[in-house]
Amino acid sequence: MVHFSYSDTSRFTSLRHALASFKPSPAPPSFTSTWKQFKRQRLCRSSGRSSSSDTTITSVSKNAPLRLFGYRQDFESRYELKEKVGSGSFGTVYKVSSKQTGEDFAVKTIAKRWASGAQMEPLFVRRIQHEVDIYNHIGKPTACRQICHMLLSPKIDAGAGRSLNVAYLYGAYEDSKNVMLVMELCKGGEMWNRVRSGRYSEKDAANAVRDVLRTVAQCHARNVLIRDVKPDNFLYLTSDENAPLKAIDFGLAQYCKADENLREKAGTAIYIAPEVLKMKYSLPADLWSAGIIAYQLVTGRLPFTGEEGEEVSTQYMEKKQFEHKEVFRAVLYADLDFTRAPWDTVSPACKALVQSLLQRDPACRPTAVEALKHSWLSYTEEVASDLPLGGDIVQRLQRFGTYGRLKQIALRKVAHNIASDSALVSDLRKAFQQLDTADTGELASRQKALEQGGFNLSRPEMQQLVSQLVDEMDEQGDIQYDNWVAAMVDWREVEHSQEWHDWVQKAFEAFDVDGSGSIGIKDLQDMLCQGEICAVPDTVEAAIREADVLDQDGNISLEEFEALMHSADTDALDLFDTRHHS
Structure with a gap:
């Protein structure tokens, strides 16, 4: 065992602080996932305070005591519980099947935490709402009615839209003891299992790293810091060689803007960034974690070497064992190896990107968007799609899906105000007319345009993308022109038009039903749920949390x-x- 030298006071102080409040948790050791550690977490949100680079959010607003979240309570009547898939310190994942269709899903079951007075622990309430919010922030599920019957066999709580890089959240349920999150079932296994199987080339590694960085970039674009980027949290949808990779866990994620800092230690020790151990970090922390993954995918080992890192790397890669003190010391101080094989044979571009991600100074790391533009990951695809918009329609649908429900409806209202002959949407009008073969002004979703376009999409993924374009009250499941424009248009270009502020003002006034000068809960209830009980629980509250x-x-x-x-x-x-299709 390598012994730690106390002669370097600054290094000892950093390590002492890193260990001060640490308590180990079950493997895999995400050390804030224990309940005692979680009580020290705080939500980093925009709050109207100073936006300087040293802004630190450390307070949590108090939640009113709750006994129920308001989620559906008919889980057992809809699903049959099957075998256990996996477990962590905060929940257990099972395979389930729909009693109506026989289709398989995954369900994450989380035991409720109780405080005195038969009320749920307030921070547990925040933890659950927060995880659901994160999934919704990367794509807001909405009730899907007739469209589900047209594109797929009927599914309960089918959602709409959302990024294809994230496992799909179909719905949230609860009973007196548990919360159940029903999700897309990924059957292809963890990315690390494919590395072990020996099927990985440098190109395969680049594809996996690109998928990881896309997830990170999409989260950061919505001010979400994942805080637990690691191979265990990415699964392949199927066992096919070209199967997509999907993120499956946002249990430690927090809202945090680029100019804000968090001070709570969170993550999995091996993948944690140095600045997290120093308790002052922001979005770049996820890039370090992605860098560790990239290093592992290319070399099959961890980057730590020398007196303070070699043993940690060996113990973890061979036995999945380590001491947290030794890992923290390696993360903070160990040399990073970029000389031993295979670094002498991999491309210079690969080495350059991984080195840039593993800079201990977070200011020296690229952003996720910058990393995606790196020559090792960037490529130009010749698109052979027959769709009028060309090959980026799936990207446009995903982007629109990552907007919250409130923003989606607001953009539809703006789209309604854009003249159909405007240069901003002229190409979209032509594309819509080409797809609207019946010349009805509506696009029948049953045309399966995505299937005809030569895209590598499963039917559930197709439904997820298309259903967000259908108004919930449209019993025929047809896509209206305004909805099409809202999803397809380049809103950054529209925002630079002279009419932009007038269009936004009109959309705001449409939501501000009572003319009070602000959009309140009643206004949102009327607009998002047609004045009725929302089909998806927490719809109004989530909109408030997103925009207020x-x-x-x-x-x-x-x-x-x-x-x-x-x-x-x-x-x-x-x-x-x-x-x-590749």
Whole structure:
């Protein structure tokens, strides 16, 4: 065992702080996933305070005591529980099948935590709501009615839209003891299992790293810091060689803007960034973790070497064993090996990207978007799609799916106000007319346009993308022109038009039903749920959490609405997989 030298006071102080509040948890050791550690977590959200680079969010608003989340309570009548798939310190995953269709899904079961007075522990409530919010933030599920029967056999709580890089959340359920999250079942196994099988080339590694970085980039674009980027949290959808890779766990994720810092240690020790151990970190922490994954995929080992890293790397890769003190010391101080094989044979571009991700100074790492543009990962695909829009329709649908429900409807209202002869949408009008073969002004979703376009999509994925374009009240499941434009148009270009502010103002006024100058809960209830009980629980509350970011007063001001509607550079199509047949 290598012994730690106490002669270097600064190094000892950093390591002491890293260990001060650490308590080990079951393997795989995500060390804030134990309940005692979780109580020290705080939500990093935009709050209207100073936006300087040293902004640190450390407070948590109090939640009212709850006994129920308001999720559906008919899980047992809809699903048959099958074998256990896996477990962690916060929940257990089972395979389930629909009693109506026989189709298989995965369900994450989480035991409720109780405080005094038969109320759920407030921080547990935040933890569950937060994880569901993260999934919804990368694509908001909405109730899917007739469209589900047209494109697929009927599914309960089928969602709409969302990135294809994330396992699909179909719905949330609860009973008196547990919360159950029903999700897409990924049958292809973890990415690391494919590395062990010897099927990985440098090209395969690049494809996997690209998928990981796309997930990270999409999350960062929505101000979500994942905090637990590791191979265990990425599964292949099927066992096919070209199967897509999907992120499956956002249990430690937090909302955090690029100019904000978190101070709670969170993550899995082997993949944790140095600055997390120093308790001052932001979005670049996920890039270090992605760098560790990239290193493993290329070399089959960890990067740590020398006196303070060699034994950690050997113990973990051979036995999956390590001491947290030794790992933290390696993360903070160990030399990183870029000389031993296979680094003498891999491409210089590969080596350059991995080295850039594993810079201990977070300011020296690329952003996820910058990393995706690196020559090792960038490529130009010749698109052979027969769809009028060409080969980026799947990317456009995914991008639209990552917008929250409120923003999606608001963009539809703006699209309605854009003149059909405007240069901004002229190509979209032509494309819609080509697909609208019956000349009805509506596009029948049953045409299966995506199937005809030569894309590598499963039927459930196809349904997820197309159903977001269908109005929930449309019993025929047809796609209206406004919905088509909202999903397909380049909103960054539209935002630069002279009419943009007027269009946003009109959309805001449409939501502000009572003319109070702000959008409240009743306004959202009327607009998002047609004044009835929302088919998807937490729809209104989630919209408030997404948009009410400046003063958090429970209402959405015009300024907050305009911020919600803004399209950042991080909305680029390159963040999303084309899903072209290879």
